[in-house]
Amino acid sequence: MNTHVTAPSFAQSVWLVTERELGAKLRSKSFLISTAILFAIALGGILWAGFMAGGDNRTPIAVTPDTAAVVSGNDAFDVTDAASADEARELVRDGDVDAAIVPGGAEPLGYTVVFADDSSTTLLQQLSISPEVEILDPDTTDGFLRYIVALLFGVVFFAAALTFGSTISTSVVEEKQTRVVELLISAIPVRALLAGKVIGNTILAMGQIIGIAAIATVGLTVSGQDLLIAGLGGPIAWFAVFFLFGFVLLASLFAAAGAMVSRQEDIGSTITPLTYLVMAPYLLVVFFNDNPVVLTIMSYVPFSAPVGMPVRIFVGEALWWEPLLALAIMLASCVAAILIGAKIYENSLLRMGARVRLREALQR
Incomplete structure (x- = not known):
């Protein structure tokens, strides 16, 4: 077959x-x-x-009652309130914050930024006043x-x-x-x-x-x-x-x-x-x-x-x-x-x- x-x-x-x-x-x-x-x-x-991207990228910083207005409304900072300038400096020294803003300093600012060992250019730029920006073609x-x-x-x-x-x-x-x-x-x-x-x-x-x-x-x-x-x-x-x-x-x-x-x-x-x-x-x-x-x-x-x-x-x-x-x-x-x-x-x-x-x- x-x-x-x-x-x-x-x-x-x-x-x-x-x-x-x-x-x-x-x-x-x-x-x-x-x-x-x-x-x-x-x-x-x-x-x-x-x-x-979702983490907290804000810079930790200490302020006193006299300098709180300096960072008011600035989302770049994680602000810690200190009762006095000495307490703010102690927070910096202990490493709890990166810097502190305390009263004093030359006019017209009237405040001083305190660092532990070296200043931060980035932080100082975040504190600076910038003009309002308008982009025509964003x-x-x-x-x-x-x-x-x-x-x-x-x-x-x-x-x-x-x-x-x-x-x-x-x-x-x-x-x-x-x-x-x-x-x-x-x-x-x-x-x-x-x-x-x-x-x-x-x-x-x-x-x-x-x-x-x-x-x-x-x-x-x-x-x-x-x-x-x-x-x-x-x-x-x-x-x-x-x-x-x-x-x-x-x-x-x-x-x-x-x-x-x-x-x-x-x-x-x-x-x-x-x-x-x-x-x-x-x-x-x-x-x-x-x-x-x-x-x-x-x-x-x-x-x-x-x-x-x-x-x-x-x-x-x-x-x-x-x-x-x-x-x-x-x-x-x-x-x-x-x-x-x-x-x-x-x-x-x-x-x-x-x-x-x-x-x-x-x-x-």
Whole structure:
């Protein structure tokens, strides 16, 4: 009796490879441990920043009944009332306060600031009288907060894209080196193998992104930063969307880069240009997060849009239609990268020995 084995369809082949990629990672202790460490670092950093921001940063200072008016209404100081100048000096000497304001001194001030061993320029500046300031075009976001948010988006994109992108390249080379790939493509189409690898690692990368977003929400809630949660909701959602398509774009190219070599020792040279592309958005937001021109350009370049556009949305610099236009450009670039990556992957996968030149991989 003859038995006929039906070959799996393209969709079934893609799912088989996807399951294989997911299973291999989820069974890997190193992956699980590194993910747990990443989540712990994210939670710890958010809690630390939140508690530092919410802590009491006022300068402790002692005053007497005659000098209390000097710091009246000044939120920079944690004021301790002393009955006399001698008591105020004793508080300084004991280290209970950083300084004391006591009667006496040259006019027109009529008071003296007492320190224990060395004067503080910062404290003296806090005591100085400044004119009222009017800013015609104020920033909508605090500069430090802008920097932190931009840095977080840059770090998450850089770490996730490089980690999983390198994993794809390494997996492809390993399969070529052990000849496993020859068995795989005898059962499933080459493009199904590529699609499964990309989809599997995209699911894992998005899982980490969603996990970090959830941890960030918990951390911000615990540290009492509810207003920041409301402001970050939209940017985080757009970051996830841009990251999804941006990672698919990069994953296709990382897989193609891995297919061009046959040894693990040679993979570094092929993925170096891609590493620079992943690193560039991180470096740009570190140095140019307050430059509207640079951020605008970043938000339309496919490799940096996952970082540039969410930052612009957070600070209120992006018009409503700009994320949609940037996403359309990202989708078109994603399709082009998939087609190019698939061609290189198909033409290079079974070629052993010397590294396949890019021109040869594209011509065949």
